[in-house]
Amino acid sequence: MEPVKRNNSSASSGSHRAAGRPPQKKKKKRSAAGVLGGTLSYILMVLGVSFILSTIAILVANDMFALVKDDNTVMLEFDEDLTPSEMGAVLQENGLIKYRWIFTLFANLKDVDTFSSGTFQLSASMDYGQMISTLQRESTYQETVDVTIPEGYTIAQIAELMEKARVCGSEDFIETANTYDFAHEMLQDVPMVENRLEGYLFPDTYEFYVNDRPVSVINKMLNNFVDKYTEEMIALTEEKGMTIAEVVNIASLIERECMVADEQTMISGVIHNRLNNSDEYPYLDIDASLLYAIGHKEELTAEDLQTDTPYNTRMYPGLPPTAICNPGISAMLAALQPAEHDYYYYVANPQTGEHVFSRTLEEHNQAVAEMRALEDE
Numbered sequence: 001m002e003p004v005k006r007n008n009s010s011a012s013s014g015s016h017r018a019a020g021r022p023p024q025k026k027k028k029k030r031s032a033a034g035v036l037g038g039t040l041s042y043i044l045m046v047l048g049v050s051f052i053l054s055t056i057a058i059l060v061a062n063d064m065f066a067l068v069k070d071d072n073t074v075m076l077e078f079d080e081d082l083t084p085s086e087m088g089a090v091l092q093e094n095g096l097i098k099y100r101w102i103f104t105l106f107a108n109l110k111d112v113d114t115f116s117s118g119t120f121q122l123s124a125s126m127d128y129g130q131m132i133s134t135l136q137r138e139s140t141y142q143e144t145v146d147v148t149i150p151e152g153y154t155i156a157q158i159a160e161l162m163e164k165a166r167v168c169g170s171e172d173f174i175e176t177a178n179t180y181d182f183a184h185e186m187l188q189d190v191p192m193v194e195n196r197l198e199g200y201l202f203p204d205t206y207e208f209y210v211n212d213r214p215v216s217v218i219n220k221m222l223n224n225f226v227d228k229y230t231e232e233m234i235a236l237t238e239e240k241g242m243t244i245a246e247v248v249n250i251a252s253l254i255e256r257e258c259m260v261a262d263e264q265t266m267i268s269g270v271i272h273n274r275l276n277n278s279d280e281y282p283y284l285d286i287d288a289s290l291l292y293a294i295g296h297k298e299e300l301t302a303e304d305l306q307t308d309t310p311y312n313t314r315m316y317p318g319l320p321p322t323a324i325c326n327p328g329i330s331a332m333l334a335a336l337q338p339a340e341h342d343y344y345y346y347v348a349n350p351q352t353g354e355h356v357f358s359r360t361l362e363e364h365n366q367a368v369a370e371m372r373a374l375e376d377e
Helices: 032-065 084-093 100-109 128-135 155-164 170-179 214-228 231-239 244-257 261-276 287-294 329-336 361-376
Strands: 073-078 118-123 144-148 205-209 345-348 355-358
Touching: 084 100, 100 128, 118 128, 155 170, 170 214, 205 214, 231 244, 231 329, 244 261, 244 287, 244 329, 261 329, 261 345, 261 355, 345 361, 355 361
Parallel strands: none
Antiparallel strands: 073 118, 144 205, 345 355
16 A cells, blocks of 8 residues: 655745744734824823823812811810821811821821810811811910901901900001902902902901901902802892902992982982993993092092092093992992893982982083082082
8 A cells, every 4th residue: 555645845845834823914004083082082091181181280279278168166175195197187077177197198298297285266268287277276265256347348357456456456457458368259350459359358247267367358258249149149249240350349339329229229220321331421420439549538629620540530441440438238239130121321319318310411410409408509
């Protein structure tokens, strides 16, 4: 029997694979759409992570530095020493901080091993550093005082109230109001100029610490403004095509010009009529604005009316550079909801405080003459 002959040509044939060698897969080319889709997914992922991290950073910074927080005041009493972690838990339970672990880390970075026992008065408006400093004192019970800020008061008048009530010095209060960069959203587009906070220190009755920090005092009033300027008011502001700064500015003029509450929307209507017809009525001619700049007095002289200041609305068109006082809610609502009429002038009755409204300059001049005759009686 003849031996079978092997065909060894398979070892070199292209139609057969070599023995023991794994099959090779052909590489697939990625389409341009696939590459683009992968790139977009990556970009979106990066943006999403960045947004999440930035949001967390803002929330942590707000809590750590007490940028915009409720003024929650708590008296805490400890019978034994506490570690930073234990203290963080207590502060979080009492609504003074939101992030225990951040407080613990902050305290460790400040080389705080323990907090001593004692009685301490703390506020959510304090930043972490202030809380730690307070908790390291022997006693932090502070005397408090109630202060009522009337509607229409200026920053200067409020500063005097603070000094008389022993809350803080008048000069320190004004300097802080003019120079401290408060983080409230409604102030983001307000330039860092003198009297920039005029109109935002909400008139109300407050409880302050004696010998408190001006930053804490002002922060409490700004937080109150945020609470009082409701979502409905914000929506109405946007609907009117106005800014909060414009509303506050107009409201301050209404507050100082109006002695009769029922006339606030009428005076607001005059202001809006002039602002909306600036070609024919470029000047507001509101003396209260000029009085704000030169100092309050009973009557302006002819020389006063020539004072060159942006607050002279007889000389400079449009609104003054800042509000001229801190208005209440009723004045701000009047600024947002002016009465619809065609009056462009008004003059006060010296006997009643009410105003006579006029459509034309001729009518106004006649009304002025009549009011002066009443004043001479």
